[in-house]
Amino acid sequence: MPLITKKEIAELHDINQENCISIFIPTHRAGEKVLQDEDALALKNQLKDVKNKLSKKGLSADDINKKTQPVQELIDNSSFWREQSDGLAIFIADDFTKTYTLPVHFKEFNYISNSFYLKPLMPMFVGDGSFYLLMLERRNVKLYECTQHSFTEIIIDDLIPESKRDRVGFDYEEKNLQFRTGQAGSGYAMYHGQEAATGKRKNEIKKYLRAINDGIAPIFREENMPLLVAAQDFIFDIYKEVNTYTNLKEENLNTDFSNTDIFDIHEEAWEIMAPIFDQKRKDKIARFKDEQGTGKTAIGIDKIIPAAFDGKVDTLFCENKADIFGNCTEENNLITVTQSEENDGAISLMNLAAIRTFLNGGEVYLLDKEEMPNTNSRVNALYRY
Numbered sequence: 001m002p003l004i005t006k007k008e009i010a011e012l013h014d015i016n017q018e019n020c021i022s023i024f025i026p027t028h029r030a031g032e033k034v035l036q037d038e039d040a041l042a043l044k045n046q047l048k049d050v051k052n053k054l055s056k057k058g059l060s061a062d063d064i065n066k067k068t069q070p071v072q073e074l075i076d077n078s079s080f081w082r083e084q085s086d087g088l089a090i091f092i093a094d095d096f097t098k099t100y101t102l103p104v105h106f107k108e109f110n111y112i113s114n115s116f117y118l119k120p121l122m123p124m125f126v127g128d129g130s131f132y133l134l135m136l137e138r139r140n141v142k143l144y145e146c147t148q149h150s151f152t153e154i155i156i157d158d159l160i161p162e163s164k165r166d167r168v169g170f171d172y173e174e175k176n177l178q179f180r181t182g183q184a185g186s187g188y189a190m191y192h193g194q195e196a197a198t199g200k201r202k203n204e205i206k207k208y209l210r211a212i213n214d215g216i217a218p219i220f221r222e223e224n225m226p227l228l229v230a231a232q233d234f235i236f237d238i239y240k241e242v243n244t245y246t247n248l249k250e251e252n253l254n255t256d257f258s259n260t261d262i263f264d265i266h267e268e269a270w271e272i273m274a275p276i277f278d279q280k281r282k283d284k285i286a287r288f289k290d291e292q293g294t295g296k297t298a299i300g301i302d303k304i305i306p307a308a309f310d311g312k313v314d315t316l317f318c319e320n321k322a323d324i325f326g327n328c329t330e331e332n333n334l335i336t337v338t339q340s341e342e343n344d345g346a347i348s349l350m351n352l353a354a355i356r357t358f359l360n361g362g363e364v365y366l367l368d369k370e371e372m373p374n375t376n377s378r379v380n381a382l383y384r385y
Contacts, residue, residue, distance in 0.1 A: 003149055004100055004124055006358070012091055012098065012116050013355050019057065021050055021092040022117035023071065024106035027084035029263070039084060040075050046110050047071050053112050070097040091116050103149045107321055113347050119318065119354040122364040124149060129277035132223075133269050134216070136231035136239065137257060141212055143219070144266075148274070151266050159215035161208065202238060209235070210242040220245045226276060228253060228269055249273075281365055284315045288373040288382045296385070299377035301326075301349050302337040308356035309335055312383050316357040319378040320366040324349045350379055357381075 025042040047068060054064045065072075071090060074080055087106040091098045093116075104123050111117035128148035135142045143154045220227070227245050229236050229252045236252035253269055260268075288297050298304050301324050307313050309330070325346040326339035340346045354364045362384075373380045 003102055004121060006125070009118055009121065009355070010359055012118060013359065015091075015093050015096060016115050017093045018114060019054065019059070019067070019093070019112055020114060020116050021068070021090075022111040023047075023050065023088075023090040023092075024109045024117075024120055025088050026105050026108065027081075027086060027088045027101070029084060029086070030082075037081070039081050039088070042108055043071065043088070043090075044075050046108060047075065050110050050112065053110075057112075067092065067094070070099075074099065087120075089121065111348065115347070117348060117351050119348070119351040119364070119366070122318075122354055122358060123366060125358065126363050126365055127274075127277050127281055129273075130225050131269075131273050131276075132220075132225055132227040133253075133266070134227060134229045135257075135265070136209070136212070136229060136235050143216060144262075145225075146266060146269065146273075148270050148277070151262065154219065156216055156219070159218070160212045161215070205235065206238050206242060209239045213239070213242050213244055217244055223247075226273065228273060230255070230257070230265060230269065284363070284365075284382060285317070285371075285373045288315070288317070288380060291382070292374070296383045297373075298381045298383065299374050299379070301339065301353065301379055304379055304381045305337050305349060305353050305356070306335040307381060307383060308353045308360065308362070311360035311362075312385065313353075313357045313360070313362045313381045314384040315382040316354055316362060316364045317372055317380040317382075318350055318354055318364065318366050319369050319372055322350070322369070322378045324378060328352060353379060353381075 023043070023046050025039065025046060027039045027042075050068060050071075051064050054067070055061075059067070070092060074090070083101070085101050085103045087102050087104045089100040089102060089106065100121075102121075102124065104120070106120050109117075109120070130145060130147050133144040133146050133151070135144070141156070141160055143156050144151045145154055146152075224247055227248045229239060229248070231239065231252055231254070233252065233254050236254070240248070249272070251272060253265070253272060255265065255268055257265070291297050298307065304313065304316070305328060308316070323342075324339060325342040325344075326337060326349045327346055328338075328349060329336045337349060339349070358364050369375060372378075373382075
């Protein structure tokens with residue numbers, strides 16, 4: 001199950017009220033910063049700022065407290081803070097509250113306007129291509145379908161040998177695989193030490209790994225997603241000899257599985273897989289640079305927003321942690337964009353361009369200034385035509 005879907009982005013974007021509140025803070029998965037309530041304090045500071053902004057807009061103290069009560073309840077909920085990822089996004093409107101715990105690091109930020117601020121969520125939808133992760137452990141063999149931000153276990157206990165004794169003649173405890181999505185317990189022991197995988201020993205392991213390969217082969221039959229194997233080097237070397245899946249990655253993930261859970265293993269796996277999926281972004285930047293001056297690119301927000309409304313933008317590049325404020329009006333299919341100061345009741349034009357691009361099938365990348373295709377503008381667009 002995705003952490004947030006395009007449908008949910010569309011539903012959030014469709015909410016239009018006078019005071020839609022968006023709050024973002026970075027969070028921590030565990031450790032002293034959680035124990036010391038650092039994340040809760042960060043949200044408390046954002047809530048204080050939101051209340052000040054609502055007060056300046058003329059809302060009474062009672063109305064403000066009622067509207068922001070869901071945030072205060074999160075601050076006071078100690079168990080909530082022990083179940084965080086890298087970032088927390090909260091969206092509040094009249095009779096509406098939505099909270100997302102996401103593996104995206106946000107800067108502390110809040111926004112109040114007639115619609116929600118959704119641009120920081122865009123990294124969830126680019127560069128997170130799917131891949132398989134096969135964990136070859138002594139006491140468990142597990143297969144996951146992963147993206148950058150999620151992992152889902154594929155149950156394979158009916159496809160592979162129930163025990164090594166069945167295949168290679170030495171003791172092995174039967175597995176008890178349970179379905180889990182996005183969560184797992186502690187790791188299991190791997191093949192430790194420098195035991196030589198030669199002769200009869202190697203043949204035994206090879207026989208078992210061949211049975212695993214043959215068992216999961218039907219899952220891969222119609223797929224071409226990359227397969228990353230997490231195993232010690234000598235196990236992976238043997239597995240490569242029996243593997244029949246054409247998209248097996250030549251590099252394995254060799255880590256200390258005895259003290260590592262699936263969350264950490266998934267992060268290590270993504271570090272290996274990221275360059276594969278980042279190539280698309282690099283290709284789009286190169287294409288932008290090649291097509292500058294041909295009418296297929298743009299750098300002005302006044303040009304980009306009408307194109308985003310029309311579905312003309314293939315790829316939008318936004319300078320991360322930057323913004324452009326102003327107003328946008330649509331009348332008789334004519335879109336007028338005017339830039340102004342943030343405190344003049346203006347909206348985020350960059351947010352509007354990003355969401356319209358995304359909902360019309362385009363891709364949105366948040367980049368550091370030096371990574372922008374054209375560094376002279378905070379927003380660049382590559383057109384479809």
